[in-house]
Amino acid sequence: KVNLRKQMRIFVQGTDVPDLVENFNQLEEKFGVHSICVKNLTERFGFSALSPIQMQAIPAMLDGREILACAPTGSGKTLAFLVPVVSHLLNVKKTKKGKNIRALILSPTRELAEQTFSECKKLIRSENDEENEKIHKDLLNIRLMDKNLVKSFTEKKKQTCDIDLLISTPNRIIHLIKQETPILKLDSIEWLVVDESDKLFEDGKEDASFRDQLGRIYSACENPKIRRAMFSATFAHDVQQWCVLNMDNVLQVTVGGKNTATSSVKQELKYVGNEQGKLLAMQDIIRGGFAPPALVFVQSKERAKELYAELVYDGINIDAIHGDRTPEQREKAIQSLHAGTTWVMICTEHMGRGMDFQNVNLVVNYDFPNSAVTYIHRIGRTGRAGRTGRAITLFTDQDRALLRSIANLIKEAGCDVPEYMLKMKKMSKEERKKTAKTQTKRNTIRTAPPDILKRAKKRKTEIKNKKIQKLKDKN
Numbered sequence: 001k002v003n004l005r006k007q008m009r010i011f012v013q014g015t016d017v018p019d020l021v022e023n024f025n026q027l028e029e030k031f032g033v034h035s036i037c038v039k040n041l042t043e044r045f046g047f048s049a050l051s052p053i054q055m056q057a058i059p060a061m062l063d064g065r066e067i068l069a070c071a072p073t074g075s076g077k078t079l080a081f082l083v084p085v086v087s088h089l090l091n092v093k094k095t096k097k098g099k100n101i102r103a104l105i106l107s108p109t110r111e112l113a114e115q116t117f118s119e120c121k122k123l124i125r126s127e128n129d130e131e132n133e134k135i136h137k138d139l140l141n142i143r144l145m146d147k148n149l150v151k152s153f154t155e156k157k158k159q160t161c162d163i164d165l166l167i168s169t170p171n172r173i174i175h176l177i178k179q180e181t182p183i184l185k186l187d188s189i190e191w192l193v194v195d196e197s198d199k200l201f202e203d204g205k206e207d208a209s210f211r212d213q214l215g216r217i218y219s220a221c222e223n224p225k226i227r228r229a230m231f232s233a234t235f236a237h238d239v240q241q242w243c244v245l246n247m248d249n250v251l252q253v254t255v256g257g258k259n260t261a262t263s264s265v266k267q268e269l270k271y272v273g274n275e276q277g278k279l280l281a282m283q284d285i286i287r288g289g290f291a292p293p294a295l296v297f298v299q300s301k302e303r304a305k306e307l308y309a310e311l312v313y314d315g316i317n318i319d320a321i322h323g324d325r326t327p328e329q330r331e332k333a334i335q336s337l338h339a340g341t342t343w344v345m346i347c348t349e350h351m352g353r354g355m356d357f358q359n360v361n362l363v364v365n366y367d368f369p370n371s372a373v374t375y376i377h378r379i380g381r382t383g384r385a386g387r388t389g390r391a392i393t394l395f396t397d398q399d400r401a402l403l404r405s406i407a408n409l410i411k412e413a414g415c416d417v418p419e420y421m422l423k424m425k426k427m428s429k430e431e432r433k434k435t436a437k438t439q440t441k442r443n444t445i446r447t448a449p450p451d452i453l454k455r456a457k458k459r460k461t462e463i464k465n466k467k468i469q470k471l472k473d474k475n
């Protein structure tokens with residue numbers, strides 16, 4: 001077992017470390033995972049082996065161990081927590097039958113919650129109608145906390161529900177528990193999983209921060225027998241400290257090196273001088289030919305719109321996903337990326353975490369990431385689940401401060417970087433923290449003269465206002 005851990009680069013910290021699960025047979029026979037899950041893993045998902053994080057996290061969680069797990073992007077962490085949680089719900093009888101939520105999975109974005117929800121459904125779906133009915137109706141009600149569910153909770157104002165597993169972003173839960181008489185009760189929760197745990201520990205402005213929201217959710221989970229699991233591709237000391245202090249005999253599982261960029265992605269840094277150089281480099285990448293789809297990261301929704309406006313006439317199928325687009329538009333954009341009809345998707349940090357677009361071949365960091373962690377997650381959208389990928393990071397003189405740490409990540413992943421970058425001044429911890437919370441001020445991406453852009457903007461606002469007025473008049 002020790003050798004297998006070594007071979008798989010699984011590192012564990014904690015006492016009474018549970019054995020690894022080595023194959024799918026053991027999963028069912030030795031660890032009691034429901035046959036439908038095992039069948040789906042091998043047939044529907046088509047996996048031939050468990051990934052290292054799955055080998056260790058599944059038996060640990062099945063054993064009821066609280067866990068802090070850290071494994072590379074695209075290494076199968078989602079199923080590493082879904083399999084044991086679903087098995088627990090199927091195998092351990094409900095105590096207050098059909099009354100309250102038994103497991104909660106938190107994700108930082110709606111899109112990620114939706115993705116986890118659909119992966120979960122895929123895990124327990126049966127071809128046999130009778131079996132399906134039995135699993136879904138009698139044993140397991142899985143729900144995504146979407147707009148409709150929030151509405152139905154709010155209208156009914158009932159504290160009880162027949163949901164076994166709920167997948168949600170923190171803010172939707174907060175909305176329901178913050179009422180004077182909380183609409184949603186979390187006191188029966190047996191498993192709480194925090195996906196992208198370091199993100200959900202991030203502090204920010206007062207009660208809008210993920211950390212504050214997570215704290216409030218924890219307080220509402222009053223079941224003394226609750227088990228908790230934290231998963232992320234990046235490691236944060238404060239999360240670790242919290243887990244060691246607050247969790248019961250926590251097992252820490254790390255696969256590979258902590259906070260390293262995945263070696264399945266061929267990474268390069270490209271100096272482009274200034275903003276204009278960036279646009280030219282981007283156009284070069286497109287015209288030079290690339291295997292679509294590609295994700296292009298920018299630092300804000302404004303810049304996403306600007307870049308879209310510059311590239312939309314380049315004869316490629318391009319789309320953008322950012323906070324100013326409606327949930328329906330975002331959903332549609334994700335679907336066309338999955339379907340392969342979009343070749344280039346411009347996105348903000350929102351898409352940087354957890355999203356699993358299987359065929360992404362190229363990630364371009366149009367705007368330099370503001371931390372090593374951001375870099376790791378962004379480029380991890382390619383080179384997933386054993387595939388290879390490519391990442392190009394454009395930089396200008398404005399990005400010098402963080403260049404050294406990103407260059408180090410690239411070197412550690414086995415790619416070439418110029419020597420001088422590794423010798424640049426190191427940032428202090430405080431500087432790094434500050435940079436991670438701020439956005440570099442950059443010149444506009446737009447190339448049209450400012451007065452023309454100003455006029456176009458004015459015209460757009462006038463049209464918008466006219467439309468609003470028309471609607472008002474109509475009503």
Ligand SMILES: Nc1ncnc2c1ncn2[C@@H]1O[C@H](COP(=O)(O)OP(=O)(O)OP(=O)(O)O)[C@@H](O)[C@H]1O
Pocket residue numbers: 045047048049050051054071072073074075076077078079232233353354355356358380384385
């Ligand atoms: N054992 C396995 N063998 C092959 N592919 C797998 C295995 N387990 C999961 N996958 C696939 O790997 C892909 C990435 O998995 P997942 O999204 O869970 O990654 P992750 O570790 O959560 O990444 P991130 O840190 O970016 O969120 C998915 O398409 C998933 O279906």
